[in-house]
Amino acid sequence: MIRFFDITENAGNVMITLYRNVIHMIFLWSDTVVSLLTVLNPFYKGNKSFRRQVSFQILFTGVEAFWLIGVIALMCGGTVIIQAINNMPNFGVGEYFGKLLKIFVVREIGPIVTFLLVMGRSGTALTAYLGNMRVNKEITALEAMGIRPVDYLVMPTFVGMVLSMICLNFYFAIIAIVGGLAVAEMTIHIPYMIYLQKAFASISLFDVYFILFKSIISGMVISIVSCFFGLSVNNIREVSMVVIKSFVVSGAIRIVIKVIVIAAFFKLLFPEAKAFFG
Amino acid sequence: MIKKKQKIENISNYSIEVDKVTCTIDNNLLCEDVSFALMPGDHFTILWKDGLGKSTFMEICTGLTSTKYQGTVKHYGKNVKHYANDVIMKLRSKIGYVFQNGALISNHNVFDNIALPLRYHSQKTNREIDNIVQEMIVAYQIEDIQFLLPEMLTTSQSKIVAVARALVVNPDILFLDEPSLGLDHESFDFIVERLSEFAQRKNTITLMLTKSLSLSKALQFPIAVFYNQKLTLPKSCGNQVSRTTKQQQQA
Numbered sequence: 001m002i003r004f005f006d007i008t009e010n011a012g013n014v015m016i017t018l019y020r021n022v023i024h025m026i027f028l029w030s031d032t033v034v035s036l037l038t039v040l041n042p043f044y045k046g047n048k049s050f051r052r053q054v055s056f057q058i059l060f061t062g063v064e065a066f067w068l069i070g071v072i073a074l075m076c077g078g079t080v081i082i083q084a085i086n087n088m089p090n091f092g093v094g095e096y097f098g099k100l101l102k103i104f105v106v107r108e109i110g111p112i113v114t115f116l117l118v119m120g121r122s123g124t125a126l127t128a129y130l131g132n133m134r135v136n137k138e139i140t141a142l143e144a145m146g147i148r149p150v151d152y153l154v155m156p157t158f159v160g161m162v163l164s165m166i167c168l169n170f171y172f173a174i175i176a177i178v179g180g181l182a183v184a185e186m187t188i189h190i191p192y193m194i195y196l197q198k199a200f201a202s203i204s205l206f207d208v209y210f211i212l213f214k215s216i217i218s219g220m221v222i223s224i225v226s227c228f229f230g231l232s233v234n235n236i237r238e239v240s241m242v243v244i245k246s247f248v249v250s251g252a253i254r255i256v257i258k259v260i261v262i263a264a265f266f267k268l269l270f271p272e273a274k275a276f277f278g
Numbered sequence: 279m280i281k282k283k284q285k286i287e288n289i290s291n292y293s294i295e296v297d298k299v300t301c302t303i304d305n306n307l308l309c310e311d312v313s314f315a316l317m318p319g320d321h322f323t324i325l326w327k328d329g330l331g332k333s334t335f336m337e338i339c340t341g342l343t344s345t346k347y348q349g350t351v352k353h354y355g356k357n358v359k360h361y362a363n364d365v366i367m368k369l370r371s372k373i374g375y376v377f378q379n380g381a382l383i384s385n386h387n388v389f390d391n392i393a394l395p396l397r398y399h400s401q402k403t404n405r406e407i408d409n410i411v412q413e414m415i416v417a418y419q420i421e422d423i424q425f426l427l428p429e430m431l432t433t434s435q436s437k438i439v440a441v442a443r444a445l446v447v448n449p450d451i452l453f454l455d456e457p458s459l460g461l462d463h464e465s466f467d468f469i470v471e472r473l474s475e476f477a478q479r480k481n482t483i484t485l486m487l488t489k490s491l492s493l494s495k496a497l498q499f500p501i502a503v504f505y506n507q508k509l510t511l512p513k514s515c516g517n518q519v520s521r522t523t524k525q526q527q528q529a
Binding site: 045046047048049056129132133136137138140141142143144145146147148151152 | 337340342363366367368369370371373375377379381382383384385394395397398399400401404407443447453
């Protein structure tokens, strides 16, 4: 029989764990930023593995994911463009094609799909890798050599992930528009150059900053959450569990950050909505 | 008062002090009231049976674990729990640690594994570091495996690489956790030779935990035996380690 006390006790434990994890993640993030600033100091001569580790992370997260992201971007872009071209004139909003593409593909679909793919591909792999390192005492070995895991593992991952996310997001946006229009041209024979011009004419510098901001946030969330869960493993059985946890938690954190940012800067981010909100 | 002062003066000479360490994990008592102290020039073997917390005790001695025990562990006269994180990391740059399983970094090849502590701590250029590592690789006769990943190495090769990685920084203190586990005869002799060479260097300290009597005999370090959760120093052990430990116990 479930007692009321059990429910409250479990809920309390969950809340305490959640609070502790969030605090630890914030500490890990701040440690990582401090470590990054230390390495960027021109007078600092230690940690010569930094560039090598960052290159490795960019290779794994960015370069090796190029084909996957490219194909997905092509399919997403093609689908959205074909649907938009077919259906928008029916509602009498055919002239807003460029804006729809900008808001839907560049601002929303691109960052979220890239986030999910990178999290699913690289974030989970990173968690499993760090978890195995912990189990095999490689992390302890680093500490025994006087090497802080944050400096050697987390910070290069953080930098590599943020840089990769920036590149992948821009790559996704370009492939989705250019490639998507090409797919549409091949299937429903649209005037390619006119639509391409419409699409790029609607994209402003603000959108570039928007993608940049989203990429940085996504890169930070993926790297910090994956590293946090990877480093918190105690035994081999936990590895598979923390992989799933890191995926779910990073998605949740990204949504929370998005809601907070939208709530705080709504009017600044969406000047088009002024008409509705005065 | 005088005794107290003498005690403080004595203790400040020790590089490693383990004082009345009692460790219990999951209600299992691993060790009770273990005390010893090592000063530069001391080399010490503890014979310890498998599965009785050897690696945990070694982690306590190195300061890698600070929560699982009662008692005090001091490095260079200061409790390891009271060191700032940055300071203890700097101290560890002059400490070598050979793990029971080698604990080589799995996505680095042998060369990068050996270069790892130098690349992080050393002020030398990358070219100088590469030269040092290359010399080390030649000295350890592992040229043919230098670009292999740890998963492709045999146990003996992993152990040799682990010893090379620990000694590449010219450590002042060397911790050895079961260094002879899984070694073939040739590698055993090779590692004994390297460890003996290290012991002959001036002002170095070695603390070795092993179950292997043959290794203990080959290295000829003073031997203490861990039995029934207690550390017992044999009567025949008339060397500096036992003297310093006895002095400390008397004090």
